[in-house]
Structure formats: structure tokens, C-alpha cells
Amino acid sequence: MSERSIDKTPVQNRSIMSHRDKAERMWGFIFVGFVVSGILTFMGFPLLYGIYISFFKWSIIGKNPVFLGLKNYASLLNDHLFVQALGNTVKYVIGIIVFCVPLSLLLALLFNREMPFVEGLKIAYYLPVITMMVAIAMVWRWVLSTEYGLLNYFLGFLGIKKVAWLTDPGWAMPGLIIMSIWKGVGFNMVLFLAGLKNIPTVYYEAADIDGAGNLKKFFKITLPLLSPTTFFILLTTVIHSFQIFEQALILFSGGAGGEITGAGPDNACNTLVLYLYNNAFKWQRAGYGSAQAFFLFIILIIFTIIQMRLQKRWVHYEV
Amino acid sequence: MKFNGITMKRIHVGSSLVYVILLAGGIFMLMPFVWMISSSLKDMESIFVFPPQWIPQKVIIKNYIELFTNSYYNFGRYYLNTAIVVIFRITGMFIFCSMAAYGFARLEFPFKNVLFLLVLATLMQPIQVSMVPLYFEMKFFRWVNTFMALVIPHSLGCFGGAFSIFLLRQYFMAIPKDLEDAAFIDGCNIPRTFISIMLPQVKTAYAALAIFNFQSAWNDFVWPLIVINNPKRYVVSLGISQFLSDRAALTNWPLLMASSVLALLPIIVVFLVFQKYFMRNLVMSGLK
């Protein structure tokens, strides 16, 4: 999201350029046209449809929707489950941003050196990213289980008491975040690694001559020059994390005979998308679910626009 | 390139410590997989024994044999279908997403920023609420139970394809402007500049994108779930989920684990083959 895309191309040769401006217009539309028409068809129509049904009391299988006006939106704020889901989702997003992103940066920094078998090690970190959730959630139920779980086993070495990750409402969300970090840390790590390797060594050489310490180099060179990557990662991670769904559904459904909503103990892992999914497909309230989806959409759009504005202050594109 | 100021010094001092940390972390990351593989070699009754057996007492490979021989599973078919989808999707993505990325990065036209926000907005719409209207559309196009449904929308940047456009756009923006200007002054028109000058500049990015897209196509579940209900057109992710029973107690875990291992194998192979390019080439052109 560089400013270059917003600023006009610097003009060098007027006669060629004005002709080029016209050509650019035409080709610009053609080049993005395929994708934009695809998006309008496959994402635009469903979005409009969703907004439309959000004004109705609507069931997916029902035949007679009832017009409600803005009632679905009004009831969002009175619905304590929705407010809770919003809170849970924000907790999750913050958890991922605070733990997963710095951890992936740390890993990238550690990996950014020549070591034997380092490529093989990288694959170990990347494997979870490419694994299907369905299969791995089962394994994770075992990792997080209280009595014999792998995680509690390791924590035991540190003298930490057994934690009921799957049944304690206070620990269910941290458990979910830990699983998501395991699943996603490799992805961001690879992106950070690419960003790191792309920083020209001359900067560090210059800093060496000045006698700068490692910490200073990190804050004065690495972090600023890495900012375009960091920006990309933060933006996509937030958008992605706000839509956390599958992990919770699989991890917390099919417990000890209870109903399957995947919301976790006392709804502690009821996230926005999970809640709207349950509304639309389990509880016959597709109109209400659509209102939630649109609400989420607006949050994310606003967030993205703010991010794109704010990036001027901290993202350095010029290398 | 490989060594920057920080790493040169640390190699001698902290390298072994770093190595130990990374190794321990790596083992933790791999632990669930080891368990997955070991479970796939057990039978129903010994899978949940405590303490867990990392190495099965008696190794059973009948789970794998069953996956390939029982005509109700047909893993060969799922592989083939998924491969078709993946190949077309990646080809389509290369063509259409790089065109769009180039447009957004380098061409000037009205509403560019709005349109780009539109592309990004596709990442913000949870597919769960779009399932029904999308099914309408697929029915309208007569794409239900066809590969078209699995290929076309993704090729056109929908359902996460925007990620590729965003990433490619960052790459295109990193190319020095002079290169392009020189081509224009030489009389190259825009499509020609794009194909013969710009595309070769970012070709390194494609290894990374191929892996990202391969992985997302391979693991895609919700979308095929809506549009494919004919087992002949099942992709791997749908094939696997057949082992999950609604009554959780009846789920055949060893078979599910075996099928997950099988589902993971191709992607690991692809990753190993490409990862050299993948890691290196991300580096060469970088993210700007």
C-alpha cells in the first residue's frame, strides 16, 4: 500500500506521457477487470444478498421471510451472547497479535543465519500451516487435555499446575490461541524471514563502523526496514483472526455428549463467525446471522482504512 | 546477502544456544504429527491407550491398504481431482492475479484505490454467510458438481485470492520505475511491457505464491463442501471428512489419521521441492 500507487507517475516526457495516460487508463481497467468482475460476481452478489436478508427474519430453509427493518441490527447490542462473542473475538485477535506476530519475528531472527540442517528445521515450523484442521484438531484435543495432555506435561517441568484448557472458561481461549499460534506461526515466520533477508547488508556494515550494538541495530535498522512486511502481516493477520471459526468449532464440538456448538465452556470461545454460523445454520436465524456478518465486515473495512492511513507514520517503503 | 551484521557476530557466540532453542521448538511443533503417524498405524482399540504409545506395539498398515483398495474411499480419485483443481487454479491465479496486481501497482486509472479496497474487502467476508447465495449462483451457472466452481472464482481472486494479488502488488511496486520507463520510450505498449519486462522481474515470487495457493487449494474445505456432492468429484479434504462420524464415538480415528497422513504427503513433497525457491526467492525480490 505504497503512496506510489496514489501519487501520479512522475512525468518526464509530456507528449509520450499524455498518450500513455490514456493507454494506462484503458489497460488499467482491462488488467484489473477480470478480477474485479469475478469479485463482483462471487463476492459482491453474496454481500448484497446478505445485506438484503439482514433486514428480514429469515431462515435458510424457510419460505416466508418477515421484514424487520433494522431490528436485527438493534438486537445485536442487546444480545449478550453477541457482545460476548465480540469480546472473545477481540481477545483472540489481541492474543494473536501480541504473541504470534512477535514470536514469528523472533523465530525469523533466529533462523536468519547459516546453520546445518536449518532448512529442515524450518519445515518443522511450517508443517502445521499446511495441515488440514480437521485432522489436527483431534490431535490437539489430546495435546490440551488436562490429565495426560502434552502441554500440561511440558508445563509440569516448569512447576506449573495442571490447567484445564478445554473445560475451564478462563483457560479455553488461551488454549485456542496456543493452538492457533502453533498452526500459524510458521506462515508469518516465512514472510518475516523474506523481509529480513531483503535488508541490504550495507546498512549493518555502516552501523558496525559506527560501533552500534546489536540492540541498537535491531531498533534503528531492522525494525524500520522491516516495516512494509510487518504492515502486510499485521493487516492480513487481523483480518484473518477476526474470522476465527474452524479451530473453535472443531476443538470444542463433540465433547462429552453435549450439544455441538463449538462455543467452548460457558461460551468462552464463542467467536463472531462461530456465532453467526450457529445462528444461520443451527438456529434458523439467517437474517440475524447476516446482520452480524455485515457488522463484522464494516469493522474490518474501517480497521483496514485506518491502517492504510496510519501506515504513512510508521511504514518505510524507501530502501 | 546471507550474512548481515548481526548474524556474523552471533554465529560464534550464541549459535549453539539458538540452535538448541530452535530444535526444541521444532520438536514441539512436530509432536502432534508424530502422534498422527503413530495413530494411523494402530487399530481402533489401541489408539487411546494411556500412557500413549509413541511407537505402536504392533504396526498395522491395513488402514492405508483399506484407503486405496476399498472402492468407497477411492483416494486415488481424490488425489487426481485435487491435482486438476490445483493446477488450473494456480494457472488461473498466475494469469489473472498478476494482471490485476500489476494494474494496481503500476497503472494509473480512475477509482484505483476504491477498486483495490474492494479486492481487500473480499478477505473480510466470512464465507459461512455467503454459502446460500453462492449456491444460487453456482446453480445458475450450472457449475454445481463441476470443477469450474472450484477453479474459476479462485482464479479471479475470490475466496482468499486477494492475498495473492496483495502480495504480488507489493512485489511489482519494488521494481525500479526506470526499467518500465525505458521500455515505454522504446515504444513498448503496456501489455507487452507487462509480459516481457515486468513478469520476468517477479517470476521469483511465483514459487512462493504457488506454494501458498497449492496449500490453500489442497486444504480448501468449505467451498467444495457447498458445490460438490458427487463423490466422483470429491477433493481430498472432502474425502477425509467422510471419516468423521456425526456420532463422534463412531469416528474411525486410525483411518482418519491414515487419510490425513496421505493428504499431507503430497503437500510436503511439493514443499520440499519448491522450498529452495520458495525461501530463496522470497528473498531475492522481497516484500516492499
Add this chain to the structure above:
Amino acid sequence: MRKTKIFWSVVVLILLLSLSVFAAGQKEGAVEKTVKFAMWGGAIEKQTVEAYLEPFLTRNPDIKVEILTPPQYWDVIQTMVAGGTPPDICYMGFPEFVDFHDKGAILNIQKYADSSKIFDKNDFVPAHLATFSDRESGELYGVPKDWSTYVVYYNEDMFRNAGLQTPWELYEKGEWTLDKFLEVAGILTNDKAHGLIFEPGRWKTFVPYFAPDWIAGASDVKVNTREFISAIDFVKDLSLKLKVSPTADQLGDISAADRFSQQKGAMYIIGRWMAMRYIKGNLPFKWNIAPMPVGKDGRAHTWVDMVAYSILDGAKNPDIAWKIIEYLTGPEGQASVAKAGHAIPSRISVANSDAFLKSVRPGFHNEAHLAIKDAQPVLVFNNWSRVWSVFGSKLDLVWTGQKSAEEACAEIQKEIDPLLKE
């Protein structure tokens, strides 16, 4: 220039390809003679039903059946219904039936049933047919496929080794009471195994023992009562106070079904369907099933799980679909259900025949009719699944001891009342 040409020809080629598939799709749409039959349970279920259908399809070579086994069954079915291409026949579970029927998504099959020579409503348990009928008009919307009750599985070896009479023997003597049940569970609990395995999430099994009238009407569910609370306390105490059953945490570590097969529990309360797995698994010990114990009111209570075949509204071939349902729920089709042995055939005559009673091993199923007597008619209330999820999320905290039953029940009542009135 060559590169440009190659590039554009690839673009054109792809567009043409998509057009060609348009055409292919149209052809596919023309074949409408096949009946689409949707079910859950994946490849195994498909295999089973295909075997049921084989004799029928050989006799009717013009009928073709396409079996769909979508993962995430209900999502896909709802989407297909909304898209106007519902499967002709589908498995219909009980709570889902309420929603589907309320929204008018299921075809009324009363007229088919009336004119049928095979369908005989007197051969079904009336409460079962009522479950899948309209509550006011009584017209039929689904034919029960088979059903299942909760029973007590027990590890006979464990009882013998402890010198105890088995639940079955106690039952035959008329001594199989709730107190006796708790007593043997206590005796059989030691550091290696629990006397009982009961998943607290299946609390509904024990509620009728304490609060038989907890569902007083479609909009009247009484949770905040002494009776209901004592039922919840009973379930909670099994694991937290008496410690005869594993806790929710322990069940998370090793599932209930696996605990029984690994001899970590002497008794296990679950539906009959589990027998299928244990028979296949060749358990290394002697096991059997017994009815639920008799409560203070002198009756045993159990919970019924039921599945029906329904035809969806908008089905392309309802007539052929009915023929298939008629066959599957007729004497011949039910005989194959009986042979499988895990669920009770919905035809009373078949359930009472040797085909079913001897299917697993002699003596295994001969309590099928008894279960009919004790089975609760399936109870309906408004907003079933939402209300149910409130129960789930609140009671989870009771099972782990983080909340008292009183507190939880008061909260549940407060939350479900508006839902029930909606």
C-alpha cells in the same frame, strides 16, 4: 510479441474452457430420473444402505439412486433446500425435524401412506410416528427408519471377579434399582477403573427419574425447580462427590467409549448404536447390555434417539422416493436393519422377530420391547437447538464444579424463557 500472443491465447483458452463446461453442466442437469438420497455417516453408511437397497433395485431396474453423504450434513442439506435442489430423500433427525417442518421444508406424505399397501401404521410405535407428524393435523412427514434407546453396557468379567451379580441378573430378579446401581458402581470403583462411565453431557437420561414433567409444554420448560436441580446434582455427584464416574476432564483425556473398551469402567450408559463398534472391535472381555435401572417411581427411564426418512419439499421425484421409503421401512427393508443389529427396527413385528433378537448374540436384544414400554415419548419445545445450547454452555460449568446446580439452573431458566416464548 510472441510472448504476448501466447499469453492472450491462454486467456482465451481458459474462457472457452469455462464455456464448454457450461454446456457440460447443462447436459448433466437433464438427467432427472435418479433419486437423490442424502444421509450422514459417510462411506460406511453408504455401503450399508446400498446393501439394503440392492434387492429393490434389482427388481426395479428403471430406478436409479444416487447416494449423497455430505460432510457437515445439515449445512449442505439446508443450502440445497434453499437453492431449490433438495435431495429427494434425506435422513431426518429428531430435533431438526421440528425446524424443517416448521419452515415447511418437508413434504406431507400422508396421502402416500394412506394409499400404500406396504406401509402399515399399526406396526409402528404410535409415539414414533407422532414424532414425525404435524402436531395439530397429525399428518405424516417422515417414516421412522430405526431407533435406539440408552442402555447400560456392562463388563461381565469385572462383575464376576468382584463376586457381584450382573445388572442383567439383578434386573431379572427385579432388584435393578437406582440405589443398587449406585451401590455396585461404588463397589467396582478402584484406582484402575470406575464403576460407571457416564458422560455428564447426556444428563437428559437421568432427568425423568427426578423431574418427569420438566417439559410441560412447547413454551414451558421447568428448569429452576427442586426436582430438576436434584437431577443435575445427581449427575454431578456421580463424578464429583461419589467419584464412581470419570470427571469431564478425565473424559476429555480418554473418551467414554474407549474407557469401556479398555476396561477402565465396569458400566457404561450409552445408546444401543455403540454395540456396533464393540462387536466389530472384538473386545477381550465378556460384555452385555441391560436396561436402565428402576427409579423411585418404580419405572425405568430411557431416552430415545430416532431417525426417519423424509421427502423434502421440492423433490424432483417424490413418487419414486416414496417407493424407496416404503421398501426400506417395509418388512423386507427392516429385516436388513434387523440383521445389522445395532439399532432397533422401527417395525414392531421385525423388532420382535428372531432376525433382530438373535442378530448380535442370543439374549442380547431381548429387552427391545421392554425399552419400548419405558421409552419417553420425544418431547418438543420451541427453539429446540438454541435452548439446548444454553443448557450445554451453563451445565458444562456444573460438571467441572465451577458452578452450583442451583445457580446454573436459575441462569438457564432466565435465559431460555424468552427463547421459549419467541
